[in-house]
Amino acid sequence: MSGPPRITDWASAPRMNEIEALMWRSERPPAQSSTITAVMILDCTPDWERLVEAHRWATSAIPRSRQRVVEPLVPVGLPAWSVDEHFTLDHHLWRTGLPYGGSDGGGDGADLMSFAADFAMRPFDRTRPLWEAVLVDGLPGGRAAYVLKMHHSLTDGIGGIQLLSSVQSNTREHTPDKPMPANTVSGPSDRIRVTLDAATDGIGSWVGALTSVAQVGLESLRNPLAATGRALDYAGSLRRVLTPPVEGSPLLSDRTGQRWRFLTLECRLAELRSAAKAAGGSVNDAFVASLLGGLRRYHDAHGLELEQIPMAMPISLRREGDPEGGNKFTAAMFAAPLAQADPIARIQAIGHTTRSLRTEAALDAFSALAPALNRLPSAVAVAAGRLGARADLSASNVRGQTEPSYLAGARVERMFPFGPLPGVAIMASMISHVGVCCLGINVDGDAVPDTELLSECLAAGLDEVLGSGRPSGEL
Template identity: 55%
Template sequence: MAVVTENGQMWDLAATWGAEDRMNETEALMWRSENHPRLSSTICSLLILDRAPDWDRFMAANEWATELVPRCRQRVMDPLLPVGPPAWVPDEGFQLDYHVRRTHLPGDGSMAQLLEFAQTQALAPFDRTRPLWEGTLVEGLEGGRAAYLLKLHHSLTDGLGGIQLMSLVQSRTREHTPDKPSAPPRDAGYPSDPWELTATVMGEQVRRIPGVAARAVTGGARMLTGRSSALGEAVRYGSSLRRTLAAPPARSSPLLGDRRGSTWRFQVMECELADLKAAAKLARGSLNDAYVAALLGGLRRYHERHGVAIDDLSTVMPVSMRKTDDPMGGNKFAGAYFAAPIGIEDPVERIAVLRGIVLTLRVEPALDTLSVVAPLLNRVPSKIGQIAFDLVGSAAELSASNVPGVPYPVYMAGARVERVFPFGPLPGVAVMAAMISHNGTCCIGLNIDGDAVEDLDVFMECMQEGLVEVTSVVA
C-alpha cells in the first residue's frame, strides 16, 4: 500500500490521523454508553476486491500501515472515576494476527452469503482491552473476487474520518511501493495507569475553574450593562435548543415500531454517481438530497405494499461539523432530526423539499447539542448515559448518512477496490442507511432491524424501486 491523496503521496498525514491522546466528550459518551447490541457503536466497511491479494504482501502492508498510523496500535484507558474522557495509550501486547484475519466463504460465494457473514461479524462485540478494530480478508467470492471487512468502534472515528484513513493507506497502483517510510517518533506522555490518568484529569479540571468563573462573571456583567448581545444570543440559542431537542413532528410508522436492534440485516444497493447528481441538479438540490429522496421513495412504496398511508417519517441525518483546519480522524458530527416528506410522490419535488429542510437545519445554533450535554452525561453513572443515548436514537425511524469517497481507482496489496459499502449500527432506528461514492459509483449499505422489517425481500424490492425512480428522472 501507499499513502495517497488527490495531490499524490503525502506520507506525513498518516501519522497525524487520530493524533489526539484523549477521546472527546462525544466519543467518550459512545464508549461508556455502549450496550451491545442495541446500543452498539460498531461501524463497518465492506470492500469488494477484484481478486484475492497475496496474503504475505497483504499482511506486510497491514503491518506497515499500523506502524504508520499510531491509533491502530492504541487501546482505551479509562480513569478510575468519571471525571473526564478516556485516554488512548499504546497496546504493549499488540498482535497483528489478532486484528487481521483470513477466511474462505463457503458455497457459491454469493453477495448474499458475504453480507450474512459481515452482519454476523459486526454483531460480535469488541474486546475492549485491545485496539478497537478488526479486519477480515474474505476469499472465495464468485468470479474470483475477494472482500475485506473492516470493523471499527465509532469512538475511533466517524464516517469521514474512516474514509480519510482508508485513502491514506491505499495505493493508486497495483504494483508494490518500495522504500515506504517508517512512522516518525512520537514524544507523547502517555499515562502509565488509570490512577495517573485520574489524577491528571482531575488536576486539569481544577485548573479550569478560575477561567470558567471569570468568563461567567464577565459575561454576566456585559448582559446586565447591555454592552453585549449575549442575552439575545442566549434567547436565540434557547429557541433553537427547543427545536432541536423536540421529537420530529411525524406520526410513528405502524410498520417500523418493533425496533429491538438485536438482529442486524445487511443489504446493499448501488447506482451511478452521475445519475444521482443529475437528479439532484434537476431539482436544484444536493447529492445528499437526491440520495435521501431515493430512500424515502423506497420506504413509501414499502408502506403502500402494506396498505399504510404515511406523509412524514422521523429521520436523523448526521451533519459534519469538521472545519478545514481540523486534524484528520476522530468524530466531529451532529445529528439533525426532522420529519422527512415521505408522502411526496414526485421525486423531483421530494428532492426540492428536502433541500429546504436541510438548509434550515444546518443553520440551527443548537445543532450540536450532543457536544453540550455529553460532558454532563459522562460525569454520571454509565446507565444514565445509556438511557439518554437510547432515547435520542429511538427518536427516529430512519438514519441516513452520506460520505464522499475517492474519485479514482485504488488498490490494496495489488487488488483493485471495486466497491466500498458502509454499514452503521442501529441505535434505536429501524433502518440505518449509509452511502459512499467510490470511483463513480454510489455504494449504499443498509443495516435493517430484523424485528422491525420481517419481509426483507419485499422491503429491498421497494428500496431498489425508490433508487431507480430518482436516478431515472433525467433519462
C-alpha cells in the first residue's frame, strides 16, 4: 500500500461531529447498526505477510485507524477520539477460507455475500478502533476477497473511497522501504477531561446558536412580513425533506433489521452513462431509475400496483478542499415513481426530483437538529436515528477509482459497497470501479423473504435502463 502525503490528514478531527455522534449513540445492533462494508474481489490470493505489513504501515499513517471512542460522563458534548494504547492488528485483521459452498471448498458469489453479510452484522467492540477486515481465500478460479467494514461514524462513502484510494497501490510489485510515518496525534483518554472539554465546546456552540437566534429575532422585528414568509417557506421545506411523502409498500413493511442479505449487480459505466445521456439525466438518475424498475417488477410479481414509494437519498455536502474522511452528508426523502414503465421518463422524473431536493432550504435540517438531540437521553437519540425508517428504499452513489489498484500484489477486480439498513427495507449503493459500476444491495431478509426474486427483478430493471441508451435494434 502506498499513498499521497495527505493520508495522515484523513479523518483527523479530534472529536466526532454532531451527525457522527448521533449515529454512534443511536446504534442498537443489528437493526440500528451503522456499519458500512466493502467487498473487494481480488484476481489472486495476496501474500499474507505482505498484507499484514501493509496494514501495519497504513494504521501507522492514519491516526484514526488506531483510535477508540471516549464518551463524556454525561451527554454535555461530543465524543472524543483517543489512541488505543493496546492496539494490535490481531483484533482487526483475519484470514479465513469461505465457510460455505460444500465439501469441495469452492464457494460461489452467493456464498461470499452470505459470509460478508454475517461478518458485517457482527457488532464492533466499542472499546476498540471501529474497523475490521478479513481476507477470504478459496474463491473459484484462484481468486480471493478482502472484506472491510467500518463504523459509519468514521466516514461516509466518499471518505471511505478517499481512504482506499490512498492506501492501495497502483502496481502489483512490492514497494520496499516505505517511510514509516510518525503517529503523534492523540486525543484525551480520561473521561473527566473529555467531559470538561465537551462542556466547554458545548457552551461555545450554544452561545453561537443563541447569537444567531437573536440576530434572526432582530431582523424579524424590522421586517415581520418577510420573516413570516421565510419561516413558512422553511416549514414547508422541512416537511418535504424529513417526512415520508407517501405510504410505504405493504410488501416491504415487515422489516426488522435482524437478517441482512447482500446482493450484487454490475454493468459497464459507459453503458449506464449512455442511458443517462439519452434521457438528459445523470448517472445517478439512471442508477436510481434501474432500482425502481426492478422494484416495479417485484411488485408486479406479487400482484400489487403502486404509483410511488417513499425513498431516502443521502446528499453529499462536501466541498472542494474539505479534509478527507469523516461525514459530510445530509439526507432527504421523496416520493419515487414506481409505476412509470418507460425507463427514459423514469430517469427524467428522478432527475427533476433530485435537482429540486438540492435547492430545498431545509436540506441540512437534520444537522441543525443533531446538536440538541445529542444532548438528550439515549432513548431520544435512538428514536432520532430511526427517522429514515419510514423509507422503503435508500440509494447512494459514489464515484470510485478510475485506475487499476492492487492489494498486496493482488489486483482489485471489483469493489462492491454495502450501506447499513437504518430501518429501510432495501439499501442500494453503487461505486464505479475502473469503468465498472458495482452495485451492492443490502436487503432486510424479513421484509423481502424472496431475495432471489428481488435479485432477478433488479437485474431486469438494470438491463431495461441500459437498453434505453443503446442504438435502436442493438441488444
